[in-house]
Amino acid sequence: MAFSGARILRLYPPLIACLVLYYAMGMIGIPGYPQFQFWQVIENGLLLKISMHGPSATIQAEVLVIPFVLAAWLLRRYLGLPGLVMAFIYAMLALEFSRLAFNLPNMHAYLFAFMAGMLASEPLLRPLIQQAPASSWWLALVVLIFCRTFHPHSSLIALVSMGLSAAFLVAGLLYGQRGSLAALLEGRCAQALGRISFSLYLLNVPVLYLLWAFTDAMTWTKTYALEAGLLVGLISLLLTWPLAWISERWIERPSVAWGRKFSATVLARFGRPSAVPVAT
Incomplete structure (x- = not known):
């Protein structure tokens, strides 16, 4: 509340x-x-x-995603990281089956991005992020821009790639090695x-x-x-x-x-x- x-x-x-x-x-x-x-x-x-x-x-x-975020948080609390992974998989399935998102406006297309964002803040994944070189964040940014600019907006592959690249980029800038992109x-x-x-x-x-x-x-x-x-x-x-x-x-x-x-x-x-x- x-x-x-x-x-x-x-x-x-x-x-x-x-x-x-x-x-x-x-x-x-x-x-x-x-x-x-x-x-x-x-x-x-x-x-x-x-x-x-x-x-x-x-x-x-x-606003509409708030109940889904709460449900994913509860899964994480009770089941740990596997519960959050299951929430992410559920969101991925909703991309082509909007009933899983209760047919809420555009939620089938956006839900997986919110779940990817929750994975980006997962404490158990931070050691993996910290091992990546700082140049990785530039690569994630390039992939994000490339998918957004040169792929059709209706492409599910481009949509998923953008969401995952954005989550990786945010996680890297928050918890990863400092680099030129972070300084910029x-x-x-x-x-x-x-x-x-x-x-x-x-x-x-x-x-x-x-x-x-x-x-x-x-x-x-x-x-x-x-x-x-x-x-x-x-x-x-x-x-x-x-x-x-x-x-x-x-x-x-x-x-x-x-x-x-x-x-x-x-x-x-x-x-x-x-x-x-x-x-x-």
Whole structure:
């Protein structure tokens, strides 16, 4: 309960702020800019249906996966590492059999990535991660980018490869040998980008549609599609960055603080879960 409440308080406020901005920009009446009904703001904001902000489907998945994460945690507590491995296999089977994910929206495609993330934090696997050379993290990053860029998005092999590469990369950066990639990600620019990444992920949508409302009417953007795409992406980043900074400073930080306070209150009121034997 504490984890679920804190997670929801972390995710919802920045999303709702983004949707309100998106809706308000549509109300201005810019030609070519999407317009929405207010009920769509409510519907998408509650993550009942992704009707206006496509990338928020991943946030919907983060909420819907909570019971699966709890089940995997219980398996790990009672059965040890084999229980967590079984949860990962179950998630892999759900890729082609969505009923295993109870037909929840997109959960059959996302569940295995969450289970891979739990494996990445598994203490029993850390010695193996620590033995890998630091250059392995660059290789994992290259594989991740290659699968995302050059393979069809519908490819199950590419999807699984991306999930496993991402889990390996995260585990390596957390517990593995330090290297040039870790040093790069600990730099000031990478840290600044990381702090605003969630809001940047959300707010780039209304900003991109604003740019597309103008560039779609230009002929040169169709003739030079690659150059136009890179230019629009750069302008979108420059415009979205200050909005994301404001969102991170005045919405994300308070929502994280509310989540921590809620979690502490629940744990103080009901106590921490009693310890259960861990399989060895």
